Amino acid sequence: VPAIDDDARADLDDLLDQVLAGRRRALARVLTTVEDGDPERLRHVVGRLHPLGGTARILGITGSPGVGKSTLTNAVAAHLRSLDRTVGVIAVDPSSPFSGGALLGDRVRMQGHHADEGVYIRSMAARGHLGGLSLATPQAVMVLDAAGFDDVVVETVGVGQSEVEVAATADTTVVVMAPGMGDSIQAAKAGVLEVADVFAVNKADQSGAGKLESELRGMLEMGHAAGAVGGEGTWWPPIVRTVAVRGEGIPELVAAIDEHGDHLAATGRADDLRVRRAEQVVAQLVLDRVRQRVAGDGDAADALAAASRQVADRSLDPYAAADRVLDMLDHRARDGA
Numbered sequence: 001v002p003a004i005d006d007d008a009r010a011d012l013d014d015l016l017d018q019v020l021a022g023r024r025r026a027l028a029r030v031l032t033t034v035e036d037g038d039p040e041r042l043r044h045v046v047g048r049l050h051p052l053g054g055t056a057r058i059l060g061i062t063g064s065p066g067v068g069k070s071t072l073t074n075a076v077a078a079h080l081r082s083l084d085r086t087v088g089v090i091a092v093d094p095s096s097p098f099s100g101g102a103l104l105g106d107r108v109r110m111q112g113h114h115a116d117e118g119v120y121i122r123s124m125a126a127r128g129h130l131g132g133l134s135l136a137t138p139q140a141v142m143v144l145d146a147a148g149f150d151d152v153v154v155e156t157v158g159v160g161q162s163e164v165e166v167a168a169t170a171d172t173t174v175v176v177m178a179p180g181m182g183d184s185i186q187a188a189k190a191g192v193l194e195v196a197d198v199f200a201v202n203k204a205d206q207s208g209a210g211k212l213e214s215e216l217r218g219m220l221e222m223g224h225a226a227g228a229v230g231g232e233g234t235w236w237p238p239i240v241r242t243v244a245v246r247g248e249g250i251p252e253l254v255a256a257i258d259e260h261g262d263h264l265a266a267t268g269r270a271d272d273l274r275v276r277r278a279e280q281v282v283a284q285l286v287l288d289r290v291r292q293r294v295a296g297d298g299d300a301a302d303a304l305a306a307a308s309r310q311v312a313d314r315s316l317d318p319y320a321a322a323d324r325v326l327d328m329l330d331h332r333a334r335d336g337a
């Protein structure tokens with residue numbers, strides 16, 4: 001990655017100074033850099049901010065569309081503010097930028113905190129990013145962490161891979177469910193049970209909340225009985241009933257999150273999580289660079305094109321093809337080209 005020129009660097013440094021001084025507009029611009037993924041600017045941002053992070057508690061809130069994640073996030077943020085903690089929120093929508101309406105809806109709903117300097121809410125999409133949201137999300141978290149927020153909350157729609165990704169980004173992952181959405185059955189399928197540190201059964205004001213909770217409890221106990229988890233120092237995910245629209249159950253939910261944090265600290269797992277998180281980002285950057293090298297090297301790009309044609313007509317298998325492309329990159333590295 002080439003370095004940015006001196007003028008651009010000076011401007012960016014000025015912007016980062018403003019972020020560290022708590023300026024919201026500067027923060028918004030830096031998060032746009034994270035979203036757009038301009039590699040030169042981003043590298044400078046990360047280089048300067050990364051050493052300053054590592055103090056925020058990172059919470060993931062995930063679940064199916066419509067279960068009340070945004071409402072719950074809003075209520076959790078309000079409760080954390082009442083405890084005098086500052087809160088940064090990243091609402092990730094993998095389907096953006098084509099869902100402007102939904103994003104706007106989220107913004108409007110979350111605007112209860114508009115005048116409060118201690119809370120910052122940002123909807124985010126991955127636009128130019130090679131690594132997509134799996135890179136943009138932890139980098140946005142890092143920016144809010146460095147900016148000094150006590151808590152950083154990441155809201156993601158639970159579709160496929162994203163629960164796993166949010167779990168890799170968060171210290172504590174809250175899986176939100178709601179009655180009447182067939183959620184308990186979905187949970188078993190999507191592997192949500194494994195990533196949840198805390199369950200929120202939201203919309204507890206609606207019928208079926210009790211049934212959902214007991215189904216969930218049954219499923220967790222079955223997991224325990226099957227020995228999927230267990231032993232000394234095991235964390236049993238608590239189930240908390242909430243009515244996010246009325247703020248009910250929110251103090252209990254935050255207490256459960258606090259308890260999980262204490263558990264992480266007591267068992268030394270907090271440090272493991274940090275290493276795992278770092279590894280995910282580094283591995284993603286390595287993959288991006290390999291991809292960039294192939295694209296930016298005429299011979300490697302030609303080798304990829306030629307090998308792909310052979311794979312298509314069955315004269316080469318995909319593994320052998322990958323070997324050829326990687327060999328080309330290795331030669332380049334050895335020749336110093």
Ligand SMILES: Nc1nc2c(ncn2[C@@H]2O[C@H](COP(=O)(O)OP(=O)(O)O)[C@@H](O)[C@H]2O)c(=O)[nH]1
Nearest residue numbers: 065066067068069070071202203242243244245
């Ligand atoms: N009855 C009821 N409705 C809720 C509750 N929490 C959220 N909702 C409503 O459920 C809908 C979806 O909420 P939203 O937060 O956008 O869900 P998300 O898609 O998971 O972020 C909205 O109309 C909310 O007002 C709750 O506790 N009870």
Ligand SMILES: [Mg+2]
Nearest residue numbers: 069070106155
């Ligand atoms: Mg939402």
